[in-house]
Amino acid sequence: MSAPLLSVRDLCVDYVTENGPVRAVDTVDLDLSPGEILGIAGESGCGKSTLAQALLRTLPPPAVIARGRVTFEGRDVLAMSEPELRGMRWRRMSMVFQSAMDALNPVTTIGEQLADTILAHEPVSGTEARRRAGALLERVGIPAERLGSYAHQLSGGMRQRVGIALALALEPALVILDEPTTALDVIVEREILAHIRTLQRTLGFAVIYITHDLARMLQFSDRVAIFYAARLVEVGPAATIATAPRHPYTRGLLRAFPRVHAEAGAAESIPGTPPSLRTPPPGCRFHPRCPIAVEACRRERPALLEVGPGHLAACPVAR
Amino acid sequence: MHYLLRRLGFYLLAAWAALTINFFLPRLMPGDPASTLFARFKGKLDPAAIEALRATFGLTDAPLWRQYLTSLGHVLQGDLGVSIAYFPSPVAEVIGTGLGWTLFLAGSAVIVSFAIGTLLGVVAAWWRRGWADSWLPSTLIFVGAFPYFWLAMAALYVLGFTLGWFPLGHAYSDDAVPGWTWAFTADVLRHAALPMTTIVLVTLGGWLLTMRNTMISLLGSDYVNLARAKGLPSAQVALRYAARNALLPSVTGFGMALGFVLGGSLLTEIVFSYPGQGYLLVQAVRAQDYPLMQGIFLVITLAVLGTNWLVDLIYLWLDPRTRDAGS
Numbered sequence: 001m002s003a004p005l006l007s008v009r010d011l012c013v014d015y016v017t018e019n020g021p022v023r024a025v026d027t028v029d030l031d032l033s034p035g036e037i038l039g040i041a042g043e044s045g046c047g048k049s050t051l052a053q054a055l056l057r058t059l060p061p062p063a064v065i066a067r068g069r070v071t072f073e074g075r076d077v078l079a080m081s082e083p084e085l086r087g088m089r090w091r092r093m094s095m096v097f098q099s100a101m102d103a104l105n106p107v108t109t110i111g112e113q114l115a116d117t118i119l120a121h122e123p124v125s126g127t128e129a130r131r132r133a134g135a136l137l138e139r140v141g142i143p144a145e146r147l148g149s150y151a152h153q154l155s156g157g158m159r160q161r162v163g164i165a166l167a168l169a170l171e172p173a174l175v176i177l178d179e180p181t182t183a184l185d186v187i188v189e190r191e192i193l194a195h196i197r198t199l200q201r202t203l204g205f206a207v208i209y210i211t212h213d214l215a216r217m218l219q220f221s222d223r224v225a226i227f228y229a230a231r232l233v234e235v236g237p238a239a240t241i242a243t244a245p246r247h248p249y250t251r252g253l254l255r256a257f258p259r260v261h262a263e264a265g266a267a268e269s270i271p272g273t274p275p276s277l278r279t280p281p282p283g284c285r286f287h288p289r290c291p292i293a294v295e296a297c298r299r300e301r302p303a304l305l306e307v308g309p310g311h312l313a314a315c316p317v318a319r
Numbered sequence: 320m321h322y323l324l325r326r327l328g329f330y331l332l333a334a335w336a337a338l339t340i341n342f343f344l345p346r347l348m349p350g351d352p353a354s355t356l357f358a359r360f361k362g363k364l365d366p367a368a369i370e371a372l373r374a375t376f377g378l379t380d381a382p383l384w385r386q387y388l389t390s391l392g393h394v395l396q397g398d399l400g401v402s403i404a405y406f407p408s409p410v411a412e413v414i415g416t417g418l419g420w421t422l423f424l425a426g427s428a429v430i431v432s433f434a435i436g437t438l439l440g441v442v443a444a445w446w447r448r449g450w451a452d453s454w455l456p457s458t459l460i461f462v463g464a465f466p467y468f469w470l471a472m473a474a475l476y477v478l479g480f481t482l483g484w485f486p487l488g489h490a491y492s493d494d495a496v497p498g499w500t501w502a503f504t505a506d507v508l509r510h511a512a513l514p515m516t517t518i519v520l521v522t523l524g525g526w527l528l529t530m531r532n533t534m535i536s537l538l539g540s541d542y543v544n545l546a547r548a549k550g551l552p553s554a555q556v557a558l559r560y561a562a563r564n565a566l567l568p569s570v571t572g573f574g575m576a577l578g579f580v581l582g583g584s585l586l587t588e589i590v591f592s593y594p595g596q597g598y599l600l601v602q603a604v605r606a607q608d609y610p611l612m613q614g615i616f617l618v619i620t621l622a623v624l625g626t627n628w629l630v631d632l633i634y635l636w637l638d639p640r641t642r643d644a645g646s
Contacts, residue, residue, distance in 0.1 A: 058548045060539060089550040102541035105560050107638060116559075120551045150639040166549070 004071075005173060005206050006032040006055070011068030013047070013054050022277050024050045024063065026230040029304070034173065037200065037207040039217035039238065041253070042227030043274050048210045049098070051227075052176045055208075056095060057085055073173065091121050094167040095176040096160070103163055104151035110137075110162050111147030117169045136165040141195065157188035164196060168203070176208045181216075193220055215257045218242045223310070226250050229275050229285040232304060236311035246313035249286045284314070292317050322641070326631050330624045337620040342390050345609050346383070399614040404606035410614040413599065418581070418618065420490050421595030424511050425584035426577070428518035433573045435519070436526025440569075441562045443527065444534035456531065459524030471517045471590040478513060485513040488592030514591040518584070522576070529572060534565035567638055574630030578623035 008030040014021035024047040032038050040048050053059045055070060057077060070077040073092060080088065097103035105113055114133035118124060124132075134144035140161040151159055160180060167175050177196070181189035197220070200207055211217050217224060217238075224241045226234040226249065234247040245251045252270035272289035275281055281288055287297040294317055304312045381389075393400070399410035436459075443452040462470070479485045486492065486509060495506045537543060538561055546560040585597035592598070596615060603611035634641050 056548055058544060060544070086550040086552075089548055091550065095545075095548055097541050097545055099541060103545045105542045105546070105564070106640060107563055108559065109639075116551060116555065117549045120549065120555070150643075152640050153643065166545075 003074075004031040005034045005036075005073060006030075007069075007071045008055070009069045009071075011051070011054065011070065012066040013050050013059065014064055014066045016062040016064060019278070021066070023066070024230055024277060025054060028068075028232055030225060030232070030235070032174070032206055032208065035200075035204045035206055036223060037209060037221045039209045039211065039221030039224045040227060041211055041214050041217050041224065043212060045277070046227045046274065047230040047277075048227050049178055052095065052178050052208065052210055055176065056089055056093060058089075087121075090117060090167075090172065091170045092172050093174045093176070094170070094172045095178060096163045096167045096180045098179045098182055104159060106151055109148050109150055110154070111149075114147075114162075114166060114169060117166060121170055132169075136169055137162070139168070139199070140165045156184050157192065160184060160188075160192055161195070164192070164199075168199065168205075171203060172205060174206045174208065176210070178210045179212070180209075181211075189216075214253050226253070229280055230277055231285060232314065233286065234311075234313045234315075235304070236308070236313075240308060240311050244308075246307050246311070246318050247286075247315045248290050248292055248318055250313075251318075252289075323631065323635070326628060330628050334621060334624055337624075338391060338394060338617065339387075341613050341616055341620070342387055345613060394617070399617070400610035402603075402608055402611045402614075404602050404608040404611060410610045413611060414596070414614050414618055417594060417596045417599040420593060421581055421584055421588070421597065423507075424490075424514055424593060424595060425518065425580040425587065427511075428515045428584075429522070429573070429576050429580055431515070432519040432522045433526050433569070433576070436523045437530045437566070437569055439523070440527045440530025441534060441557065441565075443531045444538065444561070444565075445557045447535060447538075452531070456524065456528055459520075459527055463521045463524040465521070467517070467521050468586045468590055470521060471514070471587060474513060474517050475590060486510050490594055510593075514587045514593055518587055526569065526572075529569050530562075530565060533568050534561050537561050537565050563637075567634070570630060570633055570637065574626050574633070575623075577629075578626035579619075581619050581622040 008028055011025055011028045012023060013025035014023050026047075028051065030038070040051070042048050050059070050063060053063070054065055055072075055077070057065075057080070059065070065078060068078070072088070075088075077085075077088070104110060111130060111133050114136055115126065115129040118129040118132055119126070122129075130147070134147055137144050137146060142158055142161055142165070146154070146158075151162075154162065163180070180196075181192055184192065193216070196207070209217060209221055218241065219238075221238045224234075224236060224238050225232055226241070226247065228249050234241065234245065234250045236246075241250060242254075245254055249270070252268075255268045256270060270289055275285055275288070281298075283299045284290070284293070284297040284302050287293040290297065297317065302314045302316050304314045305316070307313050397411055399414070402408050402410050402413045405413045439451070439455055443449075443455055446452060475485075475487065479487045488510075490510055491497070491503065491506045492510075495503055497503060543556060543560050546556045551560075581596050584593075584595060585600065587593065588595045588597035589601060596618070599611065600615050602608070603615065
């Protein structure tokens with residue numbers, strides 16, 4: 001593997017509450033190569049969006065980064081000052097937000113919102129910024145005449161395309177997609193993902209794709225990381241995870257999605273519910289729902305161990 | 320455009336309803352202004368004069384619907400009848416003198432209060448839990464909680480009477496010559512300073528809190544987070560993204576406050592003997608001057624409707640979503 005674009009070590013994020021801290025991201029290690037698509041999957045509330053915000057250092061209070069190191073393009077993100085962060089944000093690392101409806105300012109035109117992004121980072125004239133904003137819109141498949149439109153005048157799919165145009169405005173090295181298609185219907189979702197794929201191939205940026213839709217993610221990503229209750233339980237190449245998952249949680253997740261060619265009723269859910277991060281179970285957090293748990297799972301936190309080429313899993317029991 | 324016309328139509332309808340109620344309400348009460356005026360002259364008027372007066376006030380023996388139509392016609396021509404308290408001045412003329420002073424005093428007080436309060440709200444929200452946010456809202460709400468007349472009288476007593484820093488009443492000094500001169504303008508401002516300051520002080524807290532609370536909730540919104548994540552300068556995030564959107568609910572309140580300016584500054588004008596609309600209204604009530612009262616109520620109604628229409632216009636300009644809903 002070449003030098004990683006992004007490397008996360010031992011990262012912990014806490015939500016400080018009156019009853020003490022709640023750990024939403026628990027000792028996470030991750031690496032990302034330039035131009036790679038990494039999928040991050042997990043149930044709602046497992047900490048995957050928190051992780052994304054921690055990378056850009058836009059965590060809203062009361063969330064705080066408790067510990068760890070984030071290195072991006074060789075620089076320590078957690079040690080950056082506010083002006084240094086402003087320089088890194090968007091220029092090198094940008095993000096597409098979950099809900100396109102809420103991510104655009106309702107009272108200014110999308111053209112202004114694209115142009116102010118460019119103007120904040122580059123010493124260009126207003127006309128030039130506007131011309132580039134038009135080119136960006138064209139790039140995501142929206143005619144440049146729509147620059148003067150407001151968010152409410154666009155369809156959900158178009159709004160999300162504007163969100164993508166915004167994220168690509170300064171040609172960053174890394175784009176984080178935080179559930180970019182949850183608010184859209186399946187057809188528009190497929191179109192948009194295909195479009196991102198094409199843009200990614202031409203522009204060569206790396207992608208962190210966060211979703212709870214495992215099937216969609218396996219098609220879209222090069223590599224996949226599975227989260228469960230604030231911890232990473234499995235990381236590996238998408239093809240390996242799809243065909244030979246190791247962790248019982250990943251296996252359960254894959255069984256929970258119906259396959260097109262399987263008989264009706266083949267989808268199974270994982271029994272039980274995800275634990276509360278306020279009072280997580282000791283040992284392996286998945287053990288109360290795990291079909292193969294042994295006594296040791298209740299006591300010791302399993303380490304992420306290499307089980308194949310580039311394939312790590314946090315389960316010493318599964319074979 | 321269509322939207323504005325539709326709103327205008329609605330306001331015209333409301334204005335007509337107000338005129339109608341304004342016409343019938345006094346007629347449901349016992350007595351009539353002509354008899355009142357007659358009584359004030361204690362028998363020194365002859366019966367023919369009463370009839371003439373009744374005709375002047377539109378109180379003929381004609382059927383009610385005919386009186387109603389006549390009265391509507393008069394109002395449309397700007398003829399509001401003759402004042403009793405200020406007999407024989409026409410009501411329109413009496414109101415005209417008070418209207419200017421009220422518009423100047425209370426109008427500018429509302430605008431100043433809105434501007435300062437909203438700005439402070441932005442400051443308090445942006446530096447939440449900061450120095451300004453911890454003492455400004457509580458102090459201003461504390462001041463605003465005093466009964467207005469008490470605060471006004473205390474200010475008048477201490478700053479005007481005891482210390483002599485401000486004049487005790489009226490819109491300008493008795494010896495001042497009205498006109499567009501520096502001396503007269505300065506005199507008017509000196510007289511308006513204390514009443515205006517008291518109005519601003521008691522209303523500031525409301526504007527601040529409204530703006531602060533809306534803005535704080537918007538600071539957590541996705542588009543503000545996105546603006547921050549985009550690496551925009553803080554001032555741009557605060558003003559163009561957060562404050563610009565947070566302003567919308569405040570503008571509604573501003574329009575309503577502006578509408579009530581013409582009727583709402585009663586206490587100010589009484590405490591500071593300011594010759595405005597509120598002062599006239601008190602005089603009208605004391606003298607049972609129905610035409611003047613009706614005239615004032617009419618002006619208040621039209622002002623509320625007019626400013627509401629103005630707010631609709633401002634909204635169209637501020638919020639593009641309303642533009643499309645209308646067309």
